[in-house]
Amino acid sequence: MATRRAAVVAAGVGSSVPVYAADTDGGVLVDVDGNSLIDLGSGIAVTSVGASDPGVLRAVADQAAHFTHTCFMVTPYEGYVRVAEELADLTPGGHEKRSALFNSGAEAVENAVKVARLATGRPAVVAFDHAYHGRTNLTMALTAKAMPYKAHFGPFAPEIHRMPMSYPFRDDPGLTGDEAARRAITRIEKQIGADSVAAIILEPIQGEGGFIVPAPGFVPALAEWARANGVVFIADEVQTGFARTGTWFASEHEGVVPDIVAMAKGIAGGLPLSAITGRAELLDAVHPGGLGGTFGGNPVACAAAVAAIATMRRLDLPARARHIEDVVMPRLRALAERMPAVGDVRGRGAMLAIEFVVAGGREPDPDLTRTVAARAFEQGVIALTCGTYGNVVRLLPPLVIGDELLTEGIDVLESVLGELTGVRGVPR
Template sequence: MTVNSAHDLAGRREVVTEVPGPRSRQLQERRHRAVARGVGSALPVYVRAAGAGLLHDIDGNTFVDLCSGLGVTGVGNAAPDVVAAVRGQVSEFTHTCFLATPYEGYVAVCEELADLTPGDHEKRSALFSTGAEAVENAVKVARAATGRAAVVVLDHAYHGRTNLTLGLTARNNPFKQGFGPFTPEIHRIPASYPFRDPAGQTGEQAARRSLEALERQVGGENVAAVVLEPILGEGGFIVPAPGFLPEIARWCAEYGALLVADEIQSGFCRTGAWFASEHEGVVPDLVASAKGIAGGLPLSAVTGRAEIMDAVQAGGFGGTYGGNPVACAAALASIGVMRRDDLAGAARRIEQTLLGRLKDLQSRHEVIGEVRGRGAMIGVELVRPGTDEPAPELAQRIVAACHARGVFLLTVGTYGNVLRFLPPLVIPQGLLDDALDVLEECFAQVAAGGAG
């Protein structure tokens, strides 16, 4: 079948072969001979087209997409506005390098970021290509602006795969194993993890516990920045207890450290607000963004207070592809779709569906320890019955059963035991309901002791 626009593909979940199918298996053999072993794939089906909530593979199978390319395609895959903007920009020019000769698209994206990120202060932005670059450059800004070296991060954090951001990332395997030593002057404090914290502990108490240890071990006057995800992503879609983030922000202001919000996964309407920091009224000094910003094209940014961003000397930011004109065009189109179609509101509606269905499922399956999250960023933590002991094997069996039935779902979390729900913000309600019906079938079979 010839596909003119993947976004226009009307369809439904359909599995016509085993998963993966024969053509995907053939391509997988080619991959083994050409692609490095360290590059993994959660589901080895090869995609030929994708739309708003559907993935179509080369064997004729159609999967409901609950992943969004790890949170990237919030506006949908091959969204018409993005496709049109990309085509228009490609027909004009594909690259000059903003460091050599600039162009309006870069400036326009920075203007949008100044308007959209939390706070009404004067802001500046610098554009890059990947989330890790954004976080790394945020650290550079913090050190340049404060004259300090120490950087503080949370347990369960994930911030990227460069040397510096691997140092910020908490989980060793597979991210860090064998790649050290890492950049020095990185210090880790406990996160607020309500499901696993002491019963009754408030967010303020969790923050004080962490910060008191930090003051003893590092000294607040030595901290350049506290870098945190307002909702921990790879750590397990962990929403801190109310009060945790504001208390961290208050401490940063008291000690002159910068609060850096890694909004790479949680930004651009994903949690029901433009940025997850907004849910508790937290205004970071610096915001790192990527993923959902450009409808699938590689673009990232650091946005922050003007006086802080301008502490970096001319030429201190850079990168050949940072703020590529095609990616900027895609970002402007994506932001336009988010505004026009109120995708923050769409995320809140997805949250209502997911939390309602998943909490009902929890009431029938004691292996579900917690359902948590915001907007279209929801996690389901699986445990062994009657305990809070992680059940990663069960999570993998549930995911495999979903894949076999045409629902693309992934696990996440430090313990590998959290089901990750990250659908496109434009997913049709019928597809989302169908995927949740399949999930219920999988729990009935697998969690209740079926063959899987």
């Protein structure tokens, strides 16, 4: 398989682990050689309801038997409308909302920015250190990390301005969320000017940047400033959305109601679908034809989304995510107390992370991080890495994973860390 791949697949398309999937669901991935692995990655937070949820499979088969495509911009269909109704109900805030559907998270982010610029008549967009927003030209400009996402792909879209993020582990000790927000706001006002800013875009918990949970008060303070200055506040919930952090959307943890929410990943049980949902007056400001795309809101993907959301509701997956945190986080905290190489553990729900450092300080240790992930894979666990400094292992199990399997996966990580650091884990 590797030889066949090398002959036809572009070298720029990388893979985290050297196996080829044959079957997967509920936290177990079986490769083409018959090996079983515990999946703590969920296709990067996509298969929250599992990779073959029965309800999703039935909905996909039923829709495909009727039609796979008409293009909503030519001949609309009920599934698109149904997804928009679900998103109006699920996203934060009781205001009147409108939605538009696309294919990927990057498309959702890009269209959210388009809407904000048109609705405000302003050019500038504020993003943050450590942010990841996608791989299109505009979303690369919004993304902070150069390698592998931006290096040598420029020039990028203009009028993107980067501000300091609240990063509690690496900020000055005692810096509060309000103070970190004020630091960013002061720079926005001095370097750009509030009346030039169309939008602030922020991941409520940063994903690829290192699963950074900002200090309490940071996100609400930015949202409040945005409202006071006519700036559109865009929450990039592509990775944090759909029950992943223990609420339907991570913005809810601090009561923030975004003007526009960008969504993808967990929305459709593994099928490609994304969306923006926002205040009616913003999205309705766009002229007919200004939003769309040939495959945006594909009918099969819409059917999968409706079924996936039904499964999330039926199984109460926000509560399940909180339970996963209750199971895993105490063990991660115990590791942090016992192992000097564990600089920080953080996250919410089933979006959890371990940041590795050179023992005794805060210097990032990407080598140890890569080795942890590689050794875990050798012992049958898929765990992904991330972070601006490449020193974070992120845990994104399917929300339907069983406790026994979840515990086994954490056992392996704990064992690997003990072997690599010479410090035994904490007896349970």
